[in-house]
Amino acid sequence: MNYNADEKGYYGEFGGAFIPEMLYPNVEELRENYLKLMYEDSFQKEFNQLLKDYVGRPSPLYFAKRLSEKHGCKIYLKREDLNHTGAHKINNTIGQILMAQKLGKTRIIAETGAGQHGVATATVCALMGMECIVYMGEIDIARQAPNVARMKMLGAEVRPAKSGSRTLKDATNEAIRDWINNPVDTHYIIGSAIGPHPYPDMVTRFQSVISEEIKWQLKEHEGRENPDYVVACIGGGSNAAGTYHHFLHEPEVGIIAVEAAGKGVNSGESAATSALGKVGIIHGCKTMLMQTTDGQITEPYSISAGLDYPGVGPMHSHLYKSGRAEFYSATDDEAMAAGLELSQLEGIIPAIETGHAFAIFEHKKFKKDDVVVISLSGRGDKDLNTYIDYFKLA
Amino acid sequence: MNRITTKLEEGKKLLSIYFTAGYPALNDTVKIIQDIEKNGVDMIEIGLPFSDPLADGPTIQESSTAALKNGMTTEILFKQLKDIRKSVSIPLIIMGYFNPMLQYGVEAFCKKCQEIGIDGLILPDLPLDVYQDEYEAIFKKYGLINVFLITPQTSNTRIRQIDDASNGFIYMVSSASVTGSKSGFGQEQESYFERIAAMNLKNPQIVGFGIKDEETFQQATKTAKGAIIGSAFIKYLTANGTDKIAEFTKLIR
Ligand SMILES: Cc1ncc(COP(=O)(O)O)c(C=O)c1O
Secondary structure: OOOOOOOOOEEOOEEOOOOOHHHHHHHHHHHHHHHHHHOOHHHHHHHHHHHHHHHOOOOOEEEOHHHHHHHOOEEEEEOHHHOHHHEOHHHHHHHHHHHHHHOOOOEEEEEEOOOHHHHHHHHHHHHHOOEEEEEEEHHHHHHOHHHHHHHHHOOOEEEEEOOOOOOHHHHHHHHHHHHHHOOOOEEEOOOOOOOOOOHHHHHHHHHOHHHHHHHHHHHHHHOOOOOOEEEEEOOOOHHHHHHHHHHOOOOOOEEEEEEEEEOOOOOOOOOOHHHHOEEEEEOOEEEEEOEOOOOOEOOOOOOOHHHOOOEOOHHHHHHHHHOOEEEEEEEHHHHHHHHHHHHHHHOOOEOHHHHHHHHHHHOOOOOOOOEEEEEOOEEOHHHHHHHHHHHOOO | OOHHHHHHHOOOOEEEEEEEOOOOOHHHHHHHHHHHHHOOOOEEEEEOOOOOOOOOOHHHHHHHHHHHHOOOOHHHHHHHOOOHHHOOOOOEEEEOOHHHHHHHOHHHHHHHHHHHOOOEEEOOOOOHHHHHHHHHHHHHHOOOEEEOEEOOOOOHHHHHHHHHHOOOOEEEEOOOOOOOOOOOOOHHHHHHHHHHHHOOOOOOEEEEOOOOOHHHHHHHHOOOOEEEEOHHHHHHHHHHOOOOHHHHHHHHO
């Protein structure tokens, strides 16, 4: 089976481009050009140079000795938290800002949940001297205040999304509306493996550097390129897509996804899309999404703003439906506990999103010799306020 | 013959009104439709509310949110419209986003539309190629006209494609914007209207987005066959309730 996007952006039955005609010229321009542009030698050279000198890649693959002892398997951490700006998001924004330049765009818009993608976008806009507008749900502006300040300091304008649940889904709606209103000079940097074709495929390709590096790094550590499992948390699914990419067609590698269960999958306050979702259309693609029987999109909930999204990227819907990946979900409490454990066993405070990936050990027992690579998608600085409140640290 | 086709053959400029079903109150739908017809309007777009209306500005977003809060669903809308053809004879079009239709079942939805006497559908996020590959046969089986949008950014080649795929009229979005956001038409719109008119398309065009008064209606219909008012009508309902629809239509023509 093929797990990559086909020419029309379908992963099995999922994907495509369900966009209003107003967006057609923009999306079509991107679709026609993205592969050609991103594989030009000059693009690749500039992209790789920036990843190396500016982002600080390759990010280490770190053998987590104490965590491994605790959970009885060999755990490696892919340290995306050490990237400039503190998460995997910058791999994608570097790629897309170069794409925007090649397409002659001068104005950048983005949506953000946790603010990591917003910061990563504001950062590359500062780097390239481009105007930057970031849409962010009002609720997220409140719970991710440090990132809002960072975006402003970087020269971006942060516009609150005030409709619906006032979180990531609504910020995405506002960004799409902005693009409809500004079709000529603007490029929309989507922050996850979601949206109309070619976005999920383009974002996956930019993030695939994660698994490309894991392969040679693991070879150095273990003498083999393929781990037994790769594990990632899924909001829209960009860190997961990048972590899985080069392993999707290696059947001996188990693919594991962890979604946010919020207060419990069946609590009514959850973002566990694979468990609760049905096939539908959200933000321009056909994918699994949480919705009412009437087709209205449900408001999700998670303690982590970056996972608080009612859908998953179409690639992940396909991995779920085809059985290629195992899907789990972790509650707020499990993710917070896993974040605390990682902090105290390895001296690494993860983002709360990332904490969900580490909660896998609550749900799955690995064998002693299993080599498990976990995507440490981001660091926890932005979440300190939430950690302080939750663990009464102040 | 489909009522839209018949209406388009009349020698006059057409005024069409969009409203969100279930707004201001859940059960206003039938009364609003009847009053709009009584006041000489030629065609109605009944908005099926959606939680995430990407192509709409704040006015239609808010009316959709309110309608959903009032309890509007696809099933309820169909129930409300069950006997609409006993009292209303102008063309009725359902305008909505694709996901609610997909969840209802595309064929079941179309069948229900035919039973009620709905003449056409406007689904901004159902793209041309998907429609042609998967759904055109079903729409046709139930006698429904599917209406596509074009914008000032749509290329001539694509406009020709859309013209070929259309069997009623083309919805001409007046400017690069979501609904309800532009104030008045300028030079840019006029040259766009003229450019489209000069293409001699086989389907007539009806202009929407930004039509709000007599002036914009006149400007839009100088070349186009008609114009659609949406946000301005909803704002009027919000301010004046549902009893003064006659006064609204008098403001237009
Ligand atoms: C650190 C971190 N991990 C994961 C995510 C979830 O996004 P995705 O599923 O696209 O990787 C986010 C989103 O903001 C994030 O900041």
